[in-house]
Amino acid sequence: MNRSSLTTLLAIGSLLISAPTAFAEAGGASPDPSPAPPTGEPSGGTGYGTPVTVIPGRPRIRTLKLTDSSLKSGQRATIVVRIARSKATSAKVKVAIARSGRKTLTVNPGRLSTNRNHSIKLPALSSGSYRITVSVYGASAKEVVRGGVLRLTVKPKSSPQSPSTPSAPSSGVFPVRGSYSFGGSGARFGAGRTGHTHEGQDVVGASGLPIVAPLSGEVRYVNYQAEGAGRYIILRANNGWDMMFAHCQYASAAVRAGERVRAGDRLCLLGSTGDSSGPHLHFEIWPHGWRDTPGTRPIDPLPQLKKWAR
Numbered sequence: 001m002n003r004s005s006l007t008t009l010l011a012i013g014s015l016l017i018s019a020p021t022a023f024a025e026a027g028g029a030s031p032d033p034s035p036a037p038p039t040g041e042p043s044g045g046t047g048y049g050t051p052v053t054v055i056p057g058r059p060r061i062r063t064l065k066l067t068d069s070s071l072k073s074g075q076r077a078t079i080v081v082r083i084a085r086s087k088a089t090s091a092k093v094k095v096a097i098a099r100s101g102r103k104t105l106t107v108n109p110g111r112l113s114t115n116r117n118h119s120i121k122l123p124a125l126s127s128g129s130y131r132i133t134v135s136v137y138g139a140s141a142k143e144v145v146r147g148g149v150l151r152l153t154v155k156p157k158s159s160p161q162s163p164s165t166p167s168a169p170s171s172g173v174f175p176v177r178g179s180y181s182f183g184g185s186g187a188r189f190g191a192g193r194t195g196h197t198h199e200g201q202d203v204v205g206a207s208g209l210p211i212v213a214p215l216s217g218e219v220r221y222v223n224y225q226a227e228g229a230g231r232y233i234i235l236r237a238n239n240g241w242d243m244m245f246a247h248c249q250y251a252s253a254a255v256r257a258g259e260r261v262r263a264g265d266r267l268c269l270l271g272s273t274g275d276s277s278g279p280h281l282h283f284e285i286w287p288h289g290w291r292d293t294p295g296t297r298p299i300d301p302l303p304q305l306k307k308w309a310r
């Protein structure tokens with residue numbers, strides 16, 4: 001190749017190299033076989049520093065039971081439930097209570113934390129047989145996991161039975177030995193008192209008269225009430241009655257708690273201790289136990305006192 005030919009080839013190469021730049025400067029577009037991705041858009045993978053979305057697992061019921069599968073009408077049943085779920089700390093729960101022929105009752109305890117026992121208190125139900133279903137929701141309201149079905153039996157409430165009244169004794173001893181009276185209207189059972197009503201019958205007599213047991217039985221209490229009964233004794237008769245003897249003289253008690261007595265045995269002496277306007281015996285009869293027994297009430301003792309006075 002001569003010098004002239006070599007010079008020609010170099011000139012042609014120079015033109016080819018400078019052609020794209022000249023084309024762009026003239027208003028044309030430079031071809032780009034691999035365009036750079038727009039700023040801010042992914043380039044095909046997770047960008048460095050981008051947070052990874054955690055998808056919670058499907059919830060599972062691990063524990064499901066009733067604390068009592070049989071109870072009485074008016075009582076409230078309790079469900080114990082435990083939910084397991086990976087990558088989540090809670091799950092939504094709903095309880096459906098179904099009974100044949102009745103509208104299904106729904107209880108919504110809301111979201112419960114996972115991996116711990118929860119107690120769900122159900123409303124009081126009427127008597128009947130119930131089918132209880134616990135639904136646990138996953139990622140959406142459509143993703144439901146149903147636990148085992150629970151069965152609950154509610155029995156009718158027992159009708160309260162009135163306790164049988166102990167029979168009145170056919171015999172007995174009048175509790176005051178000596179001359180006495182039943183006082184006026186204010187001494188009667190049911191007479192008005194400040195803040196309460198009179199629960200016994202007063203037997204008025206001279207201070208120091210013997211107070212005796214009308215019936216055989218056991219002494220329950222020997223006690224003192226400064227603003228009320230003063231020195232008093234509670235005797236439980238063999239027929240089940242509790243009897244109260246109040247306002248006894250100080251230090252006159254002849255018996256102790258737990259001691260057995262017979263009809264006519266001395267208990268104390270008539271006095272005026274406590275809230276009293278004068279010497280008298282305040283006498284009460286409680287057929288089903290004294291006031292320390294819930295739900296009991298005294299009865300008017302005057303008819304029985306009159307029987308013993310004959």
